[in-house]
Amino acid sequence: EADIYQTPRYLVIGTGKKITLECSQTMGHDKMYWYQQDPGMELHLIHYSYGVNSTEKGDLSSESTVSRIRTEHFPLTLESARPSHTSQYLCASTMGTGGNEQFFGPGTRLTVL
């Protein structure tokens, strides 16, 4: 069982609010990822990190930002939430490269009213 956690699991918030989605893993993985998934659709990579102080943008452009100050922690922040940000956000981590599976957290379902 993967030790990767996301909070909150569900969030309903009004337009313009600042939000932070938390992601933590206890496996000591260097690489961490954020994916966005609209209902019934595929996942898209929006951010990734190779390790502490490393953050990169993924394939899908996103208004969110991320930080990686500690190995185990990779939070995602939206400075001003909009209805277009309504989606599921999934955090993942992996030990290394190649064939190592990515372990996923349970996801955060975000609804912006």
Next chain:
Amino acid sequence: AQKITQTQPGMFVQEKEAVTLDCTYDTSDPSYGLFWYKQPSSGEMIFLIYQGSYDQQNATEGRYSLNFQKARKSANLVISASQLGDSAMYFCAMREGWVGGGADGLTFGKGTHLIIQP
């Protein structure tokens, strides 16, 4: 162009039958990996099986096997003896470019919604 194509948006299968979920991919990178994940209605992603581009044999994990046809760029998932609990979304995904220091995040297909009927 789509890097991962899953042509079956939905499938209905009788319990205990074998199921094949199709996946084709597109890459020019000689080093790549192919993954299958299961996503139940609760939303979490469950890793099922992995196939590397240089692996000589098809991957197997319990009731799951991957029919890897490299020349056709196809990586179909086979589930033997399906169970009611297999009902879920199934995603094929690819990782490429890590040898050159690329992002190595996964690129996902649109998924197949599998429903197992009693």
